[in-house]
Amino acid sequence: MKTAVFKLSLLGLALCSGAVLAQQRVDFGKREFESNCASCHGMDGKGRGPIVELLRRSPPDLTQESKKNGGVFPMNRLYDVIEGGNVQAHGGRDMPIWGRDYRIKDAEYYMDTPYDSAGLVRARILALLEYINRIQVK
Ligand code: HEC
Numbered sequence: 001m002k003t004a005v006f007k008l009s010l011l012g013l014a015l016c017s018g019a020v021l022a023q024q025r026v027d028f029g030k031r032e033f034e035s036n037c038a039s040c041h042g043m044d045g046k047g048r049g050p051i052v053e054l055l056r057r058s059p060p061d062l063t064q065e066s067k068k069n070g071g072v073f074p075m076n077r078l079y080d081v082i083e084g085g086n087v088q089a090h091g092g093r094d095m096p097i098w099g100r101d102y103r104i105k106d107a108e109y110y111m112d113t114p115y116d117s118a119g120l121v122r123a124r125i126l127a128l129l130e131y132i133n134r135i136q137v138k
Contacts, residue, residue: 047062067137078129
């Protein structure tokens, strides 16, 4: 009897700590999306963010990317759009150039501490893409 109670309480403990761990898990891509992209693209990624009226062009529905591309998530193309380095600056772009933005923010944050600038930019953009891939409609 005692061992059964002991086993049950161990199980309870394991379940509780599992729940706590699950709550603490940080969804980096989602957090990044909600703080940097949702103002235009909307919290749900469908392109209806609160500042859309101020833009010349409406942000595309980011949940349709795979569907528009024959069921395949266009990872490399979207990476280039977000990074923005290959886009010619002919003034036609409403979407911020995140590669440059992240590089500036990281430089401000790390200052004299050595860090991998290109690696940090890549990690952030890949986390965003991993999140955007998760919100694709089937
Ligand atoms: C200031 C508004 C604004 C913000 C903030 C913004 N975007 Fe955009 N985004 C746009 C607009 C507008 C477009 C359509 C292309 C254009 O006009 O530049 C676009 C295009 C895109 C595209 C290309 C989609 C396609 O089908 O070609 C992706 C991917 C994207 N944004 C991701 C993001 C991510 C990720 C963030 C946050 C890191 C972000 N956007 C933040 C306005 C914004």
